[in-house]
Amino acid sequence: MSTPVATRPFAVAGVARAARVRRYGLWLAAAVVLLLLPQSVRTGTAIAVMNQMGIAVIFALSFNMLLGQGGMLSFGHAVYFGLGGFIAAHVLNMAGRGAIYLPVPLLPLVGGLGGLAFAALFGSFSTRRAGTVFSMISLGVAELMAASSLIFDKFFGGEEGITTNRSKAPLLLGLEFTRDRQVYYLIAFWLFVATLAMYAFSRTPVGRMANAVRDNPERAEFVGYSQHRVRFVSFCAAGFFAGIAGGLFAVNYEILTAENMGLNASGAVLLMAYIGGIGAFVGPILGAVVFTFLQSMLSDYTGMWLLYLGILFLATVLFVPMGLAGLLMLHAPVWRARRVGRLLGPYVLTGALGFVAAVGIIGLLEMVHFVAAGRTGTRRLFWLVVAPRTLMPWLGFAALVVAGAVGVRWTGPRAVAAFAEASRPGRP
Amino acid sequence: MTPAIELSDVRKSFGATPIIRGVSLAIEAGTRQALIGPNGAGKSTLFNLITGKYPVTSGRIRVKGAAVTDLAPYEINRRGLARSFQVTNIFTRMSVFENIRCAVLWSAGYRYSFWHRISAARAVNARAETVLEQLNLTARRDVPAGVLSYAEQRALEIGITIAGGADVILLDEPTAGMSRSETEHVVGLIRQITAGKTLLMVEHDMSVVFDLADRIAVLVYGEVIAHDTPERIRANAAVQEAYLGVPQGVA
Numbered sequence: 213m214s215t216p217v218a219t220r221p222f223a224v225a226g227v228a229r230a231a232r233v234r235r236y237g238l239w240l241a242a243a244v245v246l247l248l249l250p251q252s253v254r255t256g257t258a259i260a261v262m263n264q265m266g267i268a269v270i271f272a273l274s275f276n277m278l279l280g281q282g283g284m285l286s287f288g289h290a291v292y293f294g295l296g297g298f299i300a301a302h303v304l305n306m307a308g309r310g311a312i313y314l315p316v317p318l319l320p321l322v323g324g325l326g327g328l329a330f331a332a333l334f335g336s337f338s339t340r341r342a343g344t345v346f347s348m349i350s351l352g353v354a355e356l357m358a359a360s361s362l363i364f365d366k367f368f369g370g371e372e373g374i375t376t377n378r379s380k381a382p383l384l385l386g387l388e389f390t391r392d393r394q395v396y397y398l399i400a401f402w403l404f405v406a407t408l409a410m411y412a413f414s415r416t417p418v419g420r421m422a423n424a425v426r427d428n429p430e431r432a433e434f435v436g437y438s439q440h441r442v443r444f445v446s447f448c449a450a451g452f453f454a455g456i457a458g459g460l461f462a463v464n465y466e467i468l469t470a471e472n473m474g475l476n477a478s479g480a481v482l483l484m485a486y487i488g489g490i491g492a493f494v495g496p497i498l499g500a501v502v503f504t505f506l507q508s509m510l511s512d513y514t515g516m517w518l519l520y521l522g523i524l525f526l527a528t529v530l531f532v533p534m535g536l537a538g539l540l541m542l543h544a545p546v547w548r549a550r551r552v553g554r555l556l557g558p559y560v561l562t563g564a565l566g567f568v569a570a571v572g573i574i575g576l577l578e579m580v581h582f583v584a585a586g587r588t589g590t591r592r593l594f595w596l597v598v599a600p601r602t603l604m605p606w607l608g609f610a611a612l613v614v615a616g617a618v619g620v621r622w623t624g625p626r627a628v629a630a631f632a633e634a635s636r637p638g639r640p
Numbered sequence: 641m642t643p644a645i646e647l648s649d650v651r652k653s654f655g656a657t658p659i660i661r662g663v664s665l666a667i668e669a670g671t672r673q674a675l676i677g678p679n680g681a682g683k684s685t686l687f688n689l690i691t692g693k694y695p696v697t698s699g700r701i702r703v704k705g706a707a708v709t710d711l712a713p714y715e716i717n718r719r720g721l722a723r724s725f726q727v728t729n730i731f732t733r734m735s736v737f738e739n740i741r742c743a744v745l746w747s748a749g750y751r752y753s754f755w756h757r758i759s760a761a762r763a764v765n766a767r768a769e770t771v772l773e774q775l776n777l778t779a780r781r782d783v784p785a786g787v788l789s790y791a792e793q794r795a796l797e798i799g800i801t802i803a804g805g806a807d808v809i810l811l812d813e814p815t816a817g818m819s820r821s822e823t824e825h826v827v828g829l830i831r832q833i834t835a836g837k838t839l840l841m842v843e844h845d846m847s848v849v850f851d852l853a854d855r856i857a858v859l860v861y862g863e864v865i866a867h868d869t870p871e872r873i874r875a876n877a878a879v880q881e882a883y884l885g886v887p888q889g890v891a
Binding site: 418 | 691693712713714717718722723725729730731732733734738741742743745746747750751752753754755756757758759761800803804
């Protein structure tokens, strides 16, 4: 063991410094964007959607501490979001009555501690095993909480849930939270802090060991780490950040119901993380933003938005299992080699044909929905007014589906080949 | 002197089938020893008992004088005993460097820390780089371990085993499936990394065994039939019979 300590050459150190500057620059840019974002929108709806997105991003990132980084597929992560939220709501009500002193900006921390406490309780046994056993226990805990919400209706507020009022809490530094815009800055602050903290966690010894236990729990035990303990620490951290998101939810919406910790909420966060990509840190951020955006946009236009999100999820699992972030990262070498231009043609062509097929599918589904709802007459679909109880629109949309699908089958392999060609290293 | 590993009448049965049938063995500290025997003799099972992967059916195991019989693998590892696996057992999605670094962390005292930045853990990073150089894997530092060649993965397997600085090292068929030149490289590596330490290895390549081992233990049907110097093992009639069925020269 007399080999000298490896010192990396100065050139490498210079590259490392440049990378560090880039990384800090990225965080700084993110902070500036978060600060300026509300200036760019006029409507209150947009602010409301952004608030929803911020909460979803924290929640999805916390979920990925389990799935992407720790290899734990939880079907009940909303339990910690919801419990954090309920605890925060009760504490906010106590603060409003003057029973305790707690200003609104600190409330997410209360939610986080609540989430942490319950994660420690349920995690102590659920993290003993990985894989299917862990998933089943998480499902069991979610069911347990659903049952508890009916039993402990003083705490969970029964069907109406627990309402609260953020304007009654004491002020900190004179900060008021009467308007959505003010709440936005509170969410943005916690979003930034929580994201930074979760990123930092992935770069700590236990964060790295979470990856190791995900890859090979047995080997982790033979380098000195208890796989149970490593999973437990990740689980507690994930519960803590989910609780922070829940606390922000309580501040933002001033109401929590049992639905917020139900299986639907747990499923939604799984969809967000997966659509965004669980293999990259930014994946769940992208996923949460896209999911929330689609959710709020689609629900204005169609009663079937959940179906579309489900289809999006299925398409991701089937065709892009690495998610949006993975897809983007796949193109990093092409981008560095300045060959994106070569992909533009094949991608636009395949994309356009895919869009045609999607329009056809949506048209058919919307007409099915229309007829199944027992409605008659006409409705607007895209740029057309169609009569779903006549044959023509069915034939038309079916033709679009067939044309689009055949086209994608035809051009898709070429787009893939173009990608392979462009990402080949060196001069072509 | 306290033996590095000491087995006292260790037995292991899977169901009604006895695999290890009363093994008593002492591995002196600071020696390189080999465990040989025909297929199905229970060599890997014995490794799994020593390292805590399987619980013993009966008997006692001590590592450096301390009882480890019913301890978990990670507790035994923390006492300075590390092992490699017959089938490559690495962290496939992490980079080669991360693989080694994870194996250094516990011994460097970082435990389950979430309050240290791993990039600031200088001693750990330096140690990982040193191990990478020893393995000749520096050029593959940032590659996911899963895409390494077979020989490189075997080298990484050994690297993970020794990175934590354990002074009792168990290697399970470190040269299995390797070419002649790859084997020579690994033998040199093993010699280098086990200098001043205790080594117990399972190995089928007799030239490697006789090259490296100070002493050889022969396991046949779950029993140690001989434990002696290479010369005497070579001359041992019972060993010859177990290996070849007829009294001839081994290998």
